Amino acid sequence: MITEPLDLAVVGAGPCGISVGIAARQLGLRCLLFDKGAVTQAMIEHPTYTTYFSGPEKLELGGVPFTTAGDKPSRREALRYYRKVVGFFGISVRQYEEVVEVHGHHPDFLVRTRTLHGESRQYRARNVVIATGYYHTPRRLEVPGGELPKVQHYFKEPFFYFDQDLVVVGGGNSATDAALTCWREGARVTLVHLLDDLDKGVKPWVRPDIDHRIAEGSIPALWRHRVAEVRPRQVVVEELGTGVLRTLDNDWVLAMTGYVPDTPFLTALGVQVDPHTGIPTHDPGTM
Ligand SMILES: Cc1cc2nc3c(=O)[nH]c(=O)nc-3n(C[C@H](O)[C@H](O)[C@H](O)COP(=O)(O)OP(=O)(O)OC[C@H]3O[C@@H](n4cnc5c(N)ncnc54)[C@H](O)[C@@H]3O)c2cc1C
Structure with missing residues (x-):
């Protein structure tokens, strides 16, 4: 148990979570990122030979130049780039530590995690950012046999x-x-x-x-x-x-029917989610 509260706990160390980590670092905040896998776990799971449709300049974080051999980044180039960025800014990431629950309200959240080895941990944080993406919740085929391993x-x-x-x-x-x-x-x-x-x-x-x-x-x-x-x-x-x-x-x-955000995770935190659009309640002025 960490007793001194974090300024910011970030759930997910994909490009969005890393981007938050950079901003927090630049503001001198006490910030910790958590990922249930490795840094950019979802991108690791993308097809091995993926070439992204975004040019490297669109994927850059924190002003760190991203140069690629071709016009578009390969998955391997992107995975390497994001690791360089995490190291360059000295972002603290707890890899293989899944956030299983968040309780409380600003400025006193309790973040409960579970490590790969089954160890339970908890942290206090004044603010929490959810940057969990959507790649881990596929839109399933709701048909007979849709659950077969094939x-x-x-x-x-x-x-x-x-x-x-x-x-x-x-x-x-x-x-x-x-x-x-x-x-x-x-x-x-x-x-x-x-x-x-x-x-x-x-x-x-x-x-x-x-x-x-x-x-x-x-x-x-x-x-x-x-x-x-x-x-x-x-x-x-x-x-x-x-x-x-x-x-x-x-x-x-x-x-290849797409993926949906993990809305049960958000609603369990008390965030209201529009059932039709899947968009969480947010402040349009700052979103
Ligand atoms: C094949 C493919 C190609 C794509 N190409 C492009 C492209 O060219 N340009 C583009 O803009 N987008 C592209 N996308 C979409 C792209 O994946 C997202 O834009 C990008 O990864 C989103 O980043 P993110 O940080 O929001 O989420 P993610 O990259 O999904 O990261 C979320 C992270 O949160 C972690 N996480 C989830 N739940 C928890 C939890 N409870 N506790 C701890 N950690 C958790 C996950 O392990 C993951 O590492 C592509 C997607 C696919 C599948």
Whole structure:
């Protein structure tokens, strides 16, 4: 138990948490960051060969220049950069220490944590920042069989799917990257998407590639379809509007259906969250 209160406890050591840590450091505040994993744990879990769509100048923190070999940062370059930044500013991070509860009110919060080894700790803090991102709470397929282990919400490596029948669900960057990378490594990929086209935000340099693969039939796309059922060796898809069902041979489902903020964590702290938008109550003047 730390008896002297922190000025600031920051939950999450992703880019946003680190950014808060830099500002606190520059103001001379007693600040501690907590992460249930390593620094930038969520980005570590991004696909191994990710190239971010933001240029390096958009990802810079604290004015520390981020130079990259190409126009866009690779995941590896970004992970290395954020570690340099944490070291450069001397930000204190308790890695592998999950915040399990926060009680109290400004200026007297009690922050309870649990370490990787199961040890419970608690800290007093005048202020708490929640910077937990959303990557750890996937939007699950709420269909029969959606809980089977072959249904995965995280794409890491394409090599698992060689010579396998793979359904990729979704039409955004994660889905297109997964579909293309797995197809290149020998998976038989079918893309299933609710809409009749890919999302507008698909990276512009990826768009011609995926468009060509779909047009030539290398990656068949089932537009206006949803996964209706997952079976051990098959997937049943339904065409929206007509209700026509099709059964596909299937080994794996990569459900690239997005992630949602951990609202139960926020509401347990007493923060009100709009049930429709997921936006927490906040001061628009300072947000
Ligand atoms: C493949 C992919 C590519 C992306 N490309 C871009 C891009 O090009 N540009 C862009 O702006 N965004 C991109 N994003 C989104 C990007 O991940 C976020 O913008 C960024 O990571 C958000 O930072 P954050 O600090 O808010 O959250 P995160 O990076 O998610 O960090 C949250 C941290 O909180 C920790 N945490 C969570 N709960 C607790 C707890 N209870 N106790 C302690 N620690 C906890 C987690 O371990 C994690 O380290 C991409 C996302 C994906 C999946």
